[in-house]
Amino acid sequence: MKKRINHFSKKITEEQNLPAAHAMLYATGMKESDFLKAQIGIISNWYEGNPCNIHLDQLAKKIKSSIKKRYLIGFQITTIGVSDGITMGTSGMRYSLPSRELIADSIETVIDSHYYDGVISIPGCDKNIPGSIIGLLRLNRPSIIVYGGSISSGYYNGNKLDIVSSFEALGKKKSCKITEIEYKNIVKNSCPGPGACGGMYTANTMASALECMGMMLPYSSSSPSTSKNKIVECEEVSKYILNLLEKNIKPKDIVTKDSIENGIKLAICLGGSTNLVLHFLAISKSANINFSLKDFQRISDQIPLIGNLKPSGNFLMEDIHMYIGGIPVIIKYLLNEGILSGNCLTVTGKTLSENMENVPNINFSHKIIYPLDNPIKKNGHIRILYGNLSPEGSVAKITGKEGTFFRGKANVFNSEEEANIAILNNQIYSESVIVIRYVGPKGGPGMPEMLKPTSYIMGSGLGKKVALITDGRFSGGSHGFVVGHITPEALSGGLIAFVKNGDFIKIDAEKNTITLEVDEEEIQKRKKSWTPPSLKIKKGYLYKYAKIVSPASQGCVTDEF
Template identity: 80%
Template sequence: MKKRINNFSEKITKDTNLPAAHAMLYATGMKESDFCKAQIGIVSNWYEGNPCNMHLDKLAKIIKASVITNNLVGFQFTTIGVSDGITMGTSGMRYSLPSRELIADSIETVVEAHHYDGVIALPGCDKNIPGVMMALLRLNRPSIIVYGGSISSGYYNGKKLDIVSSFESLGKKNTNQISEKEYKNIVKNSCPGPGACGGMYTANTMASALEVMGMTLPYSSSSPSTSENKKIECQEVSIYIKKLLEQKIKPKDIVTKTSIENGVKLAMSLGGSTNLVLHFLAIAKSAHIDFSLKDFQKISDQIPVIGNLKPSGIFLMEDIHLCIGGMPIIIKYLLNEGILEGDCLTVTGKTVYENMKNVPNITFNQKIIHSLKQPIKKNGNIRILYGNLAPSGAIAKISGKEGTIFRGPANVFDSEKEANDAILNHIIEPGSVIVIRYVGPIGGPGMPEMLKPTSYIMGSGLGKKVALITDGRFSGGSHGFVVGHITPEAQCGGLIALVKKKDLIKIDTEKNTITLEVKNEEIQKRRKLWNPPSLKVQKGYLYKYTKLVSQASEGCITDEF
């Protein structure tokens, strides 16, 4: 007996009391014979204003054609996106993290309202991926994610470029390391076409993690945006969505605590973005899985960094594709070495172990991925810090190149712009700790990324000479001695709000502590004099966001209280 796979859509298509609904479905091009077929929502974060997303509509059309070929009905729709690269350092960056919630809400809205039986999602830029994943977990019906893929390298003067090259070039120009002409040529050639930023930044970090978690097909994270492999993936995905429908495999069957641990382990081994923490806290909460900051630290203590990938290394995702053969080769290596668990279910209907059976073994005649016996760093690059400055936690990204302990006088700024101006005007003293506050989820609002200041620091040659701490967050492209996600944030009265210039701050990533070295009596005096500043935004979506959002240590979610 043929399995029924249109369990949701039949609530509309088979209900004879809904003639208007049927009339509108006929208007979309459906035929009477289509009314018994399963309906697939094909959602992309397509929009023209961002290279990470501008090709997604083309990929979605390939998927729709494939869905129709496999005797399913496909309906394309889009959700929003915000380009982190374009908005970075502007007031628009405040919308980046909040866009994750809008993405999840809008996908949930369309799929629930229209009773789609399954979902194929096509994310591109950073917040797209967790936003999509959160929605699929809320919906919990057969679903697959197809990552839009990363961008090709840019080139100038025989050197590979990427988006961070353009940010860091400004600092180099301002310190007379490069000319105005070189600066402009770097900017013009950093991004040659479509695809997400090419290093192990947030988009590629999340895509890699979701692949080993089993929510994408093998090779999805490493197949470049314009490759033939990405087109083939789009053509084949409908085969697997049909299998998921027939076998009733849903996201919560795939996303378990063990699969989340797999995702975090892979991402950390590759030197992934600190945003991994924020997004996986939110994903775990959407799946009703107990996963906290302590779990990240436990994994970081166990997992060596083996990926020589930007921003801390030198290679890009395209190098994993071209020189190693794709992400599954790395996954198989970590699986064989006992780092990853292989019995987790995936969207192929098989386990991770079964998916890896015919994948070639890694060879180490390349410099991109090191062996576990000779890692780049013996433990993870992400550290969870606690102390009087962050009693609820903070996130450090330490490659080891910057050292592991930093102690220095505070240089305090109440906005990112003030800090950027100070760095570019050469008034930051070596040995100091730059403090950027009132940029958290409520104070920002939206917890903007601090890629500009970290890039300016690196471009100005201060990378090993200063530290930067903030209640905001960092781009996956950030590197240096940086600590973000300080919780509680300044706007909520966290101790970071009471720091004064020249106060001594000590960051110890060996003991995982961050401490303001000021006597408690003095802190209490300052606290009595402190009053929260007015919210920067008093209307619109960001105002609503400030009223709903949780702190960074809880994933900055807006839907569970």
């Protein structure tokens, strides 16, 4: 007799005292013979207003068709998404990080309430991916993540473009480095179609890490959004979800401390987004795994930077696909060199090492990935800084191109908008430390990303001349001498609230320190005259978020009280 795999859905379909539930399932098109089949929730972050997500419904339809061939029942479900690129630099960006919690909550809600036996999640944009895995870990039933894939590069005037090209173009136009016509053509050609932003920004960082963790099929993170590989993946994923159901392999069997470290190690090797820190703190909590900021620093100290990838490098995810052969080639290299643990279980039902057996060896000829014995930087670019400005920790992204030490006079702004105006009006001078505060998890609220100011800085030619620190966070597309996630944040009375224009700030990415060079007596005097500002939002989701969100040093989660 064939093994039963409808462990959850049978509580609805085989319960004789639920006639209304059965009537509604018949209304969906189910037949009586279908009531014994396992049910799969096919969750996509589909919506039409964002290139990262616009194609996910089509991928979900292909997966549903594949599911049906395996004698499983598939139900398509959509959850929300927020476009970081569209909301960047606006008040809408405050919803970006909080959307991660809404995504996780909605996945948990619909799957648990409807008793689906397994889940295939199809994320596209940045917060979709951690939101999905957090939700799947809470549910802990057989699940696979299928990444929507990366966008193709744009072209203009012989140059490859991506989303960051459009942000930096404004800085170049304002500093008279390009004309209005050139500026418009860059903007029009930066994003040629569907898919997540092309560099090693947050979406591709998290996708690569989750593939290495074992929650995606091999090649999922590097197969482009419009490639034949992505279509094949959608057709084959049903085979693997069936296997997980039959073997009862669940996310918490796959997401362990070792597999989390694998994901972070790969992301650091590739020069990934600082957002991985926030997201992996949250993922670890959902998996009931003890993981802290100090673990990130420990890993970063051990792992060299070998990925010549945007924003600080030259290449995109599509180049990894075309010239390297995909993320598995890099994973195999790191396994062979003893960087990664190969014994971790994956959604194929095999270990990470077993998945890599037929993967070709790496080729360094295109200088997209550097060998470990000749890295771009001998240790990782993620630096966890402590000091009087961030006694609970802060996160820097130092690739080496910016240097590792900066000391300068503070130029203080109480909002991103004020800082952006000053940068675009050429009011920022060399050797300044730009301070953007009251933009943390509570102060933002929502801890908005700072891609606009960092892009304007780079576009204006100030990339090596100024530093930027904030209690907000940075986009995966940000680069330059930047420090974010300063904790405690300004709204909570962190020292960043008491910085004044002209104060000297010292950032040392070798000693991992960040210091406000003001004596303690003066600091105490400033604290006494400070009145905490009220929350910027008085109602709605952001108000609820600001009231319950944990600090950045704890992952900005909302399900712990």
